[in-house]
Each structure stands twice: as C-alpha cells, then as structure tokens.
Amino acid sequence: MTAIQVITVPFDAGVEGERMGAGPDALIAAGLLGRLGLCHDVDAVRVVPADRWRAELRTTFTLHHDVAQHVRRALVAERAPLVLSGDCNMTVAAVAGLGTGRRTGVIWIDAHGDFNTPDTDPDGYLDGQGLSMLTGRCWTAHTRSLTGFTPILDHRVLLVAARDLDDEESLALDGSDIGTLSAQECQNPVTRGTALARLIADVDRVHVHFDADALDPEIAPANSYAASGGLQPDEVIALISELSALRPVVSATIASWDPSFDREARLGRALTEVIEAIALVINHS
Ligand SMILES: [Mn+2]
Numbered sequence: 001m002t003a004i005q006v007i008t009v010p011f012d013a014g015v016e017g018e019r020m021g022a023g024p025d026a027l028i029a030a031g032l033l034g035r036l037g038l039c040h041d042v043d044a045v046r047v048v049p050a051d052r053w054r055a056e057l058r059t060t061f062t063l064h065h066d067v068a069q070h071v072r073r074a075l076v077a078e079r080a081p082l083v084l085s086g087d088c089n090m091t092v093a094a095v096a097g098l099g100t101g102r103r104t105g106v107i108w109i110d111a112h113g114d115f116n117t118p119d120t121d122p123d124g125y126l127d128g129q130g131l132s133m134l135t136g137r138c139w140t141a142h143t144r145s146l147t148g149f150t151p152i153l154d155h156r157v158l159l160v161a162a163r164d165l166d167d168e169e170s171l172a173l174d175g176s177d178i179g180t181l182s183a184q185e186c187q188n189p190v191t192r193g194t195a196l197a198r199l200i201a202d203v204d205r206v207h208v209h210f211d212a213d214a215l216d217p218e219i220a221p222a223n224s225y226a227a228s229g230g231l232q233p234d235e236v237i238a239l240i241s242e243l244s245a246l247r248p249v250v251s252a253t254i255a256s257w258d259p260s261f262d263r264e265a266r267l268g269r270a271l272t273e274v275i276e277a278i279a280l281v282i283n284h285s
Pocket residue numbers: 088110111112114211256
C-alpha cells in the first residue's frame with residue numbers, strides 16, 4: 001500500500017477558488033480522497049498563503065515556497081506527493097521539493113506548451129510560462145530563491161499532447177532540446193516508446209505533470225483554454241504505466257480543471273480516473 005500526500009493548491013493566478021482554482025476542491029468534494037483511500041494510505045493538506053493580500057506573482061511565488069516545503073515534508077514522512085493545483089506552474093514547486101539529490105525528469109502532459117516567457121507573452125499570463133520557469137528560462141531570481149530548485153535540463157523533459165502554441169513559443173520549443181510527443185504519436189507504440197526512451201535516458205526518477213486540458217475536449221472542455229484533439233483517459237493511463245515500468249514515478253501535479261466548464265462532471269470523472277492511475281504507480285522511494 002502506497003502512502004500518498006495529497007497537496008491541494010486551490011489558486012488560479014493568485015485568486016483562490018475561482019476558475020481553475022476551483023478544481024482541487026471540486027475533485028475532493030466529488031470523493032477523490034475516498035476513492036484513493038480504497039487502495040492507499042492517504043493524507044491531505046490544503047495550502048493557502050499566510051498573507052491575505054493577493055497578487056498574481058507574489059501569491060503564486062509564495063505558494064511555490066509553501067508547496068515545496070509540503071513536498072519535502074511528505075518525502076520525510078515517506079509519502080508520495082500528489083499536488084492538485086489550479087495553476088500548472090506549481091510543478092516548479094513540486095520539483096523543488098524533490099530536491100537535487102537525483103536526476104529528475106518531467107513528463108509534461110498538456111494541450112499547451114506553457115513555454116512563453118515574460119518577453120514572448122503579449123497577454124501577461126504567468127501560467128503560460130510554467131515550463132519555461134521549470135527549465136530555467138525565466139523568473140530566475142524567484143527560482144534561485146526556491147529551496148531545492150535547480151532547472152530541469154531540456155533533454156530530461158517530454159512534452160506530450162501540446163497542440164495550441166503561440167508562434168514565438170513554438171519557435172522557442174523547436175530551438176530547445178525538449179522532447180515532444182503529439183496526441184497522435186502517443187497512440188503509436190513505436191513513437192511513444194522512442195519518446196519515453198529519450199526521456200528516461202539520463203534520469204533516475206520522473207515527475208508526472210498532467211494538465212486536464214490534455215484530455216480531448218469532446219469528453220468536456222477542461223477549462224477556457226481547451227483545444228481540440230487530445231488524449232483519452234485510457235491513453236494517458238497506458239502512457240504513465242509504460243513510463244513507470246522504466247523509471248520510478250515519484251510525484252505528480254494535476255492542474256487546470258475548471259469545473260464550471262464541465263457541468264456534468266464528465267471531464268472531472270475522466271480526470272479522477274487518471275489521478276487514480278497515477279496513484280497506483282507513484283512511489284516515494
Ligand atoms: Mn498547462
């Protein structure tokens with residue numbers, strides 16, 4: 001029986017409980033902890049910054065420090081950290097919490113690249129910059145201050161199912177050493193296997209990043225940024241299970257589900273299936 005530490009971070013761009021910030025609490029309200037509790041020893045903590053003043057950058061960066069600390073505590077308690085977040089960039093905090101003792105790889109499953117920087121993003125949307133931050137391309141004064149964080153090397157990242165990228169973002173991705181696997185390629189065992197082999201070649205352990213909008217919006221849109229195409233839950237589950245046979249999956253972030261786009265909770269149920277599958281392979285060691 002795996003011991004799991006669920007860490008909920010109910011924020012979207014510094015705002016608590018709105019849009020995708022409503023996702024973590026909605027997953028819990030729909031019974032996620034009970035379902036995980038059938039197979040695992042589950043503990044849960046809900047992270048809110050001590051400072052009541054809210055501002056996108058300040059609040060988000062404060063949450064990074066807090067979440068990294070919760071991840072470290074989970075590992076000391078021999079619990080595998082499972083972060084449920086409104087924002088994708090909370091993966092920066094999860095990876096900081098893992099620390100630098102071993103080589104960490106990240107599989108980033110997302111409809112978007114999250115690969116803008118402040119200098120390529122005309123809309124000023126911090127959460128479109130999470131993968132750039134993770135790989136050391138922006139907000140480095142903040143990430144240097146984040147205990148345990150070191151940028152993830154490009155070749156230790158695999159971006160899966162990304163299909164809605166800005167022009168400059170796309171150019172930056174082409175110029176990087178980040179591996180990519182489209183939703184279509186993910187259905188092909190050969191291309192899937194090649195991409196996973198490249199990801200794990202130089203890593204000891206893997207963090208799974210899953211943005212709900214990686215799923216096909218025909219199930220139901222995950223959020224206001226949903227893009228057509230995408231993965232079915234069983235494809236995600238097969239991918240993660242294959243990955244876990246190659247390297248230990250030590251932690252995960254599940255992000256960006258806005259329940260208001262999903263009135264019948266169809267996407268929420270699909271997401272719960274994915275989370276249950278991740279919990280089954282996750283391993284704190
Ligand atoms: Mn994302």
